Amino acid sequence: MPIDQQRLTHLKQLEAESIQIIREVASEFDKPVMLYSIGKDSSVLVRLAIKAFAPAKVPFPLMHIDTTWKFREMIQFRDEFCKANHLDLIVHTNPEGLRENINPFDHGSEKYTDVMKTQALKQALSKYAFDAAFGGARRDEEKSRAKERVFSFRDKFHQWDPKNQRPELWNLYNTKINKGESIRVFPLSNWTELDVWQYVYLEGIPIVPLYLAKQRPVVEREGTLIMVDDDRMRFLPGETPELRMVRFRTLGCYPLSGAIESTADTLPKVIQEMLLTRMSERQGRLIDHDQDASMEKKKREGYF
Amino acid sequence: MVKASIPAEQPSALGAKVNIPAEQPSALGGIANEQELIRDDIEAYLRKHEAKTLLRFVIVGSVDDGKSTLIGRLLYDTNMVYDDQLAAVRKASNLEDGSIDLSLLTDGLAAEREQGITIDVAYRYFTTESRKFIVADTPGHVQYTRNMVTGASTADVAIILVDARLGVLEQSRRHSYIASLLGIPHLLVAVNKMDLKGYSQEVFDAIRADFTRFAKGLRFKDITFVPVSALKGDNIVKRSDKTAWYGGKTVLGFLEDVPVGADRNLSDFRYPVQYVNRPNLDYRGFCGQIASGTIRKGDEIMVLPSGKTSRVKAIDTHGGELEEAFAPLSVTLRFEHEIDCSRGDMVVKPDNRPQVARTFEADLVWMHERPLDTQKAYLIKHTTQQVRVQIDKVHSKLDLTTLTEQPFVQTREAASGSSQADKLELNDIARVTLTCHRALYIDPYVKNRTTGAFILVDSLYNTTVGAGMIRQEGVARQSLDEAMKEIRAGSGLAPKTQVSPRERRERFGQSGVTVWLTGLPGSGRWSLAYALERKLFDLGRTAHVVTPFADTLDSITSAAHACTDAGLITICAFGSYKQSERQHVRDALIDTRIDTRVETRVDSGGKDRFIEVFVDTDPALCRERRPDARFDGFEPPAGAELTLKLDQMRMHQAIDAIVEVLEKHGQFDSH
Numbered sequence: 001m002p003i004d005q006q007r008l009t010h011l012k013q014l015e016a017e018s019i020q021i022i023r024e025v026a027s028e029f030d031k032p033v034m035l036y037s038i039g040k041d042s043s044v045l046v047r048l049a050i051k052a053f054a055p056a057k058v059p060f061p062l063m064h065i066d067t068t069w070k071f072r073e074m075i076q077f078r079d080e081f082c083k084a085n086h087l088d089l090i091v092h093t094n095p096e097g098l099r100e101n102i103n104p105f106d107h108g109s110e111k112y113t114d115v116m117k118t119q120a121l122k123q124a125l126s127k128y129a130f131d132a133a134f135g136g137a138r139r140d141e142e143k144s145r146a147k148e149r150v151f152s153f154r155d156k157f158h159q160w161d162p163k164n165q166r167p168e169l170w171n172l173y174n175t176k177i178n179k180g181e182s183i184r185v186f187p188l189s190n191w192t193e194l195d196v197w198q199y200v201y202l203e204g205i206p207i208v209p210l211y212l213a214k215q216r217p218v219v220e221r222e223g224t225l226i227m228v229d230d231d232r233m234r235f236l237p238g239e240t241p242e243l244r245m246v247r248f249r250t251l252g253c254y255p256l257s258g259a260i261e262s263t264a265d266t267l268p269k270v271i272q273e274m275l276l277t278r279m280s281e282r283q284g285r286l287i288d289h290d291q292d293a294s295m296e297k298k299k300r301e302g303y304f
Numbered sequence: 305m306v307k308a309s310i311p312a313e314q315p316s317a318l319g320a321k322v323n324i325p326a327e328q329p330s331a332l333g334g335i336a337n338e339q340e341l342i343r344d345d346i347e348a349y350l351r352k353h354e355a356k357t358l359l360r361f362v363i364v365g366s367v368d369d370g371k372s373t374l375i376g377r378l379l380y381d382t383n384m385v386y387d388d389q390l391a392a393v394r395k396a397s398n399l400e401d402g403s404i405d406l407s408l409l410t411d412g413l414a415a416e417r418e419q420g421i422t423i424d425v426a427y428r429y430f431t432t433e434s435r436k437f438i439v440a441d442t443p444g445h446v447q448y449t450r451n452m453v454t455g456a457s458t459a460d461v462a463i464i465l466v467d468a469r470l471g472v473l474e475q476s477r478r479h480s481y482i483a484s485l486l487g488i489p490h491l492l493v494a495v496n497k498m499d500l501k502g503y504s505q506e507v508f509d510a511i512r513a514d515f516t517r518f519a520k521g522l523r524f525k526d527i528t529f530v531p532v533s534a535l536k537g538d539n540i541v542k543r544s545d546k547t548a549w550y551g552g553k554t555v556l557g558f559l560e561d562v563p564v565g566a567d568r569n570l571s572d573f574r575y576p577v578q579y580v581n582r583p584n585l586d587y588r589g590f591c592g593q594i595a596s597g598t599i600r601k602g603d604e605i606m607v608l609p610s611g612k613t614s615r616v617k618a619i620d621t622h623g624g625e626l627e628e629a630f631a632p633l634s635v636t637l638r639f640e641h642e643i644d645c646s647r648g649d650m651v652v653k654p655d656n657r658p659q660v661a662r663t664f665e666a667d668l669v670w671m672h673e674r675p676l677d678t679q680k681a682y683l684i685k686h687t688t689q690q691v692r693v694q695i696d697k698v699h700s701k702l703d704l705t706t707l708t709e710q711p712f713v714q715t716r717e718a719a720s721g722s723s724q725a726d727k728l729e730l731n732d733i734a735r736v737t738l739t740c741h742r743a744l745y746i747d748p749y750v751k752n753r754t755t756g757a758f759i760l761v762d763s764l765y766n767t768t769v770g771a772g773m774i775r776q777e778g779v780a781r782q783s784l785d786e787a788m789k790e791i792r793a794g795s796g797l798a799p800k801t802q803v804s805p806r807e808r809r810e811r812f813g814q815s816g817v818t819v820w821l822t823g824l825p826g827s828g829r830w831s832l833a834y835a836l837e838r839k840l841f842d843l844g845r846t847a848h849v850v851t852p853f854a855d856t857l858d859s860i861t862s863a864a865h866a867c868t869d870a871g872l873i874t875i876c877a878f879g880s881y882k883q884s885e886r887q888h889v890r891d892a893l894i895d896t897r898i899d900t901r902v903e904t905r906v907d908s909g910g911k912d913r914f915i916e917v918f919v920d921t922d923p924a925l926c927r928e929r930r931p932d933a934r935f936d937g938f939e940p941p942a943g944a945e946l947t948l949k950l951d952q953m954r955m956h957q958a959i960d961a962i963v964e965v966l967e968k969h970g971q972f973d974s975h
Binding site for chain 1: 339342343346347349350353354355356357358424425426427428429431435436438441450451453454457458565568578579581582583587591592593620621622623630632633634636647671683685686688753754757758759761763766767768771
């Protein structure tokens, strides 16, 4: 087939663009890190990094901010995945938060998220002096993300100023920063949820089994199904866990990530269900509902 | 031909709000059309989705053109709006009947919601049966040029909204011009608000004729006109029954069919090396994204700037070797020979090479509030190269009203930033000549949107300040030998400072000046000098007392000169008896030097570089203090900026008086 008739599929094009971004960071920064959340987007991000540098190993470490409230299956998956792919993994937990036992039950989702995620992330970025941090955020996730740059500048306090972003043209990224400042890089900016799922499916990328429907113990709270993952779960009066066929659309900390009732126990069925239900992905994440424009506020403060 | 019989002015009861009943079933297009396939055979659907192509487009128009409504309409009618988003927008629309304002679907940041305008470029995504679309949504207000240029840089199609009631306005022409300048191949002119003009064919035809006349000089491959009402949804996704006279495509129909593969440059192979992959001694791969053209295993290649040739041994990807690769794939190339090749180099084919040049002309869009400083060295980022660059000449500036080039008058005062003469400011577009410190491998932007594009970065603030498109004419080609020689030397430019006086001032918050203390021996000059240095230091200024090394006039002058050039507050307390000696130093410092190497005037700050303070202590007291010294021949200064009777005041008062003079002369920024 003559070359000009070859179809460049949208996924091939997105893949090529993401790889270009990842290589640019590896070339231009002294100490990059890839933030690893264990979710499906992270899995795709890591796969792209592996592709960018094959046959060499990925030239930067992965870092997981462990709130200690992740699903057990996530932690197990994380360790196996990193080992199988020869990835260097850094795990960081906010030591002060740990000492004070900051948890989602006593402190509310906002404070808990701030201490165990946002502050923990900033601590870790400062501790290791990373000058670039990859994240798996996509612009289609949420309205305030639609204007996020691929290379998003953060000052030395790790803060984001939405009014002072660098314009991005073509594929020419401005990588200049001063000491102490950093860049968050989002190679999946132009991917949609469907693209990510399709890529996971096509490439056979492993994902945490929690994405697939299974009988799991849950309690229903304010219309959200909370999975009981360990004995730290606190029940409200009248609550008893019941086994229901559920899966997760997004993975976070278990008391904060709501499950949905589903029979989708294979990847195509999950995609099918996603396409047919048409509900925004972050709806299952309680943290975004705390206040209006909350995601934007979190981002300004340094959350991914 | 059937004419629409709808009354001409039919304002919507809801203004800009679209009346969509709360429980309307999902509209046409997008996933809806494929819903059955998704339900019945998801794997077949995934195979189909996998084969979709990608199209990027930008929608331009001003606040009232209905741009947000058009994007909202596209998302809504292709069924890309999630239920909870729809519910949130319905709530935000705050309309009693529960209908929604589609423009709110694309509304983003909190600050913008407060202002009721979008302030930046936002990207939206939707998919139909045949394509995935990325929409760059750029706002239409003051910062428009910058934002539009950003959104347009990667677009395959531009959609320009023209209000059917107003016709082709100045801004429509301006937006089209910018879209053309940015090399967008296809233009779609959406004649909007047709519902308010009774879907009149005459109105549409007149606008088309008017626009076509204007667009003759532009570079689009094709221009398509569609009569639409974003508010009512006519001819956006669904064909309207009110425009039976229109036989063309809907907006979405056009976006689905426009060929994008043909726009890719597949003839000129350009491969900027991005990363060298060397996991072990046996493997040496050169990673990059193919900027244009195609490459096959076995092809002969040449590496720029070395000019060394070899053949492609393998095109590696994670999934295995490829026989052939094409733009814009990211691959890894291995060569048959071990040839020197690193990041910033470019792999090409020997019989099809880009131009090798350090000096070229470009259309430059200024993207930052801080205007262009022609004395300053910026960084240019072009493909995978990043080198220092200076703007030699601004030839002309585009008048955005008439779209004509206006000669650029740059005066000396303007160069030093102190006059109102021509400046290149935010949103300005100019034709300039740039000179880089080493060669770039370039093509004209009209032939190659990757190797013809660059950005400028201000190395002091790290901000992106400009976006450029290389022009066909005005390229000073170099041979590879020349380029190599200059790269070995570190730079092709005659060595000269890369820090402009203005940059120094911005960094230090002060300008260099010599404070010359004149007085008799024993007048207390030296004590005053050191006390002044201390005081300035405590105030956060950078000051230095020049101490005698060889006290010839020339060596003193050159020491003062060097410290002042460096941006220091230079304090001199040397004995200087004669008016002529002091005048010599003053002239040397004040003279605005002409740097003949670059033939531009160097801004040295003019008269504020020398301040003379007469330390007028009572001569009798001086004699008493210094009986050994020589007192005859002293000529008291005539034109000192300040006179201090040091024996009649306290030291700190004297210092305060000097600092006040410095402030008055504008030596410092206020803290």
